[in-house]
Amino acid sequence: MKISEHSKVFSHPLERQLMIVKKINIFEDLERTPVGAVEYVDHMGEDITIVNAARVSFGKHKEAIDDKDLKLINYLVKHKHTSVFEHNTITFRFTVPLYIRSQHMRHRTWSYNEISRRYTDYDIKFYEPNAFRTQHKSNRQASNEHELVNPKLFGSTAADIITAHHSTTLNMYNLLIEAGVCKEQARGILPQNMYTQYYGTVNLNNLLKFIELRLHEGAQLEIQRVALACLRIALELWPTTIKAYMNIKGLDDIFTKDSKEICS
Template sequence: MEFLSDVTVELVRHNAADSDVVWAARVSTAGEQSLEAVHQDPERSRGLINYLMRDRHGSPFEHNSMTFFISAPILVFREFHRHRVGWCLPGDALIPVGPLTNGVNKKIKDIYADWHEGVHDSVGGVRELPSRRHPTTRTVNLDTGLIESARIADVFRSGIKPILKITTVHGKVLRCSPDHALLSRGAWVKAKDLAPADLISAQATVPAGESTGVPGPLREGVRDEEILSVVPDGEEETYDISMPGPWHNFIADGIVVHNSYNEESGRYRELQPVFYVPGRERRLVQQGKPGKYTFVEGDDEQYKLVTEAMEDSYRRSYEAYQEMLKAGIAREVARAVLPVGLFSSMYATCNARSLMHFLSLRTKDERATVPSFPQREIEMVAEKMEAIWAGLMPLTYAAFNAAGRVAP
C-alpha cells in the first residue's frame, strides 16, 4: 500500500504554439494568406495576441490541442468533470437511449435536464431523482465494430461554442464543436480536421461477423460514410456526455463520437492501493463562513490525527475490496467500498482557451481580476498544467496574466 501527498501531470502530446493563435486570428482579414503566419515568428504578433486576450476574442485560442496524463485522488476528478469545455454537441443533437431493440432518440439538452433536475411527470411533479437517472445509450465496441448498450456516466453543459455542420453523402448530419473527435478509418479525428471525401463511421445494420469474417445475423454496427461537406454553422449552447471504458464513445445523430475525458475504470481493472494523505504543507483548518472562509495551518496533533485516521481507513477499505474480489464479487460492485482518496488516472484533452478557463477557476493567483478559492488538491493539478502550458505558449500565457487571468 502506498500513500502519496502529491499529484502527477504529464504532457502526452500537443499541437500548441503561439503561432496557432496568430494564423487563426488573421484568417478574418487575410483569408488564405493567413497561412503565411504559421511559420512566422509569433513574437512579431505579440500585440495581436494581447489585443485578442484583452478584448476577449476567444475563438483564435481554440485552434490548438494538449493532452495531459493526470494521476490524482478521485476527489479531484469529481471537480475536474465540471470543466469539460472542449468537445461538445449542440442541445438538439439526438442521442439514442433505452434498450438496443426498443430505444428512442432524445435531445442531449433534455438528457442533461433529466439528469440534473429529475424527470418530471405530466402535472409537474418530480417522478425520478437525478441521482437515479443513469440511462443507457449506444457505444461502439471497437474490436468488433458492433453497437452495444452502456450506461451514461455523466452529462455536462459546456457553454456557448462555435459549431461545425458535417453532412455525409447519405444524408446524415452532425453538428458539433470544431474540437469534437469523430471516428474516421479507425482513428479519432477532430471535426475541424475533416474535409469532403473523408470517411467517418456511421450507424448501420451489418452482419454480426463482418469484422471478424465469421458469418452471423444482422446487428447494429458501423460503416464508413463519405463526407459531403463541412461548414461553419454559428454558435450555440453545447453539451457533452461521459461514457465508461473501454471504448469511451457514443452515437450522436447516427455518427460515432468520442468524449474528451477518459478515466481508468474500476469495472475493467483491479484498482491499486495508492491513496492520498495530505502533506505537512496542506492547510487543514477552515475558518469563516462559506464564501469568505480561509484555511490555516494545523498543529502537530491535527496532522497526526489526519494521517493516522486516513491510513487506517484506507487499509480497512482496501482489505474489504480485496476480500470481495477473492470471493468472486464483480469489480464494479466491490469498488463501492473504496474512498475518494484513492488515486485514479485519466487523459484530459483541451485547448488553450478551455485551459485558461480552468486555471481562472482552479488556481488562486494575485494577478487574477476575479479571485478564486479552489480546493488545494485540484489546484495542485492546475499548477502543474499551467507550468507545462506556459512553456508551450509563452506569449499567450503572458497575455492571460496581463489580462487579469480572465479566459477570453
C-alpha cells in the same frame, strides 16, 4: 520558474516538444514519495497558429512570429477574442484523488477518459495529506490554508486514522475480490481519496478558463495544484500566448510563490 526563461521562439514544433516538462508531481504520500501528477501527453498548434487564425480574415499566413504578432496576441488575450485560441489543443494525463477528479470534470468543455475499476483492481493507492487545514470561518465550502491541525481522536492523530482506514478498506476490497465478488461491486467500498487516472483534452481557450477559475483563492488547494501544473506545461508550449495571459491576469510571479501556498 521565471517567465523570462521561456521567451525563446522555436523554429520547429519538434524542437519545442523536446523541451517540454513531461510530468509535474503535485501530491506526495506520507513518506514524501510522489504519487499524484499532471503529465503532458500531446498537443496541437503553436503560438503562430493563433496568429494565423486571427489573420486568416485577410488571407495571410506566416511561418514565424515577429514583434507585430506579439502585440496582436496581447490584444487578442486582453480583449477576449477567444475563438482564435480554440485551434490549439492539449492532452494531459492526470493522477489525482477521486474528489479532485470530480471538481475537474465539472469543466464540461474538456474530453475525458478514465481508468475503470470495473476492469482492473491493479495499483490502488490513496491520497494521504501531509497537513490538515481548518474550516474557513465565513466561506462554508472553503478551508483556511494558513491554519493547520492534526487533532487526536481516540488517542490517534488524524493522519493515523486515515492511514488505518485506507488499510482496512483495501484489505476488505481484496477479500471481496478473492471471495469471488465482481470488481464493479467490490469497488463500492473504496474511499473518495483513492487515486484515479484519466486523460483530459481541451482547447487553449477553455484551458485558460479552467486555470482562471481553479487558481482563484476560493478554489480548493488541491485543484489549485492541478491548475498550476497545467499552466506550467502550457507555458512551455505556447510561451508568447501564456505570458500575455499571465501578465494581463497578474500572474507573473505565480511560480515564485511560497510552495506551501499552491505547489507541493
